[in-house]
Amino acid sequence: MKGWNEFEIGAILFPFEAKGEEALESHNNERDYTLESSYKASVAHWRVEKPVHNRDICINCFNCWVYCPDAAILARDEKLSGVDYLHCKGCGICVDVCPTNPKSLLMFSDHTDNQNALENWPQKEDKKKN
Structure with a gap:
């Protein structure tokens, strides 16, 4: 897992592994987040x-x-x-x-x-x- 200072300037971080709009319908505890999202990367x-x-x-x-x-x-x-x-x-x-x-x-x-x-x-x- 990367730290915040290891990302390229201007990098786009997608929060969900797949089906982003569908993921928003479920509670955040049940979503499949990417490792780079602020949900998994503290x-x-x-x-x-x-x-x-x-x-x-x-x-x-x-x-x-x-x-x-x-x-x-x-x-x-x-x-x-x-x-x-x-x-x-x-x-x-x-x-x-x-x-x-x-x-x-x-x-x-x-x-x-x-x-x-x-x-x-x-x-x-x-x-x-x-």
Whole structure:
């Protein structure tokens, strides 16, 4: 399996072995991914910070799921259920697109325990009047 720095610049990586459109109809756990896809080739070793998901605040808008470049946002039964840390590179896009106040995804040090992060979650911020 190649590392990210072993691919040619501009390389196109096809995520599925065959029948790409048909593969999209099944759950990602059941798809036949290529070894070069971000599903099988982890980029988690890039990460310095990680997003932590707070289910109590989340409104299941799926913005984070749509915008995540590595399909690292987990969803089950039409609800967001957390982050796949084997594939998350810690880019923070999920946090940027989260609309809740406070955000339901926040970045923490990769070494922070998720339970500790949840216990120290910020409170709702008051809206500023002009």
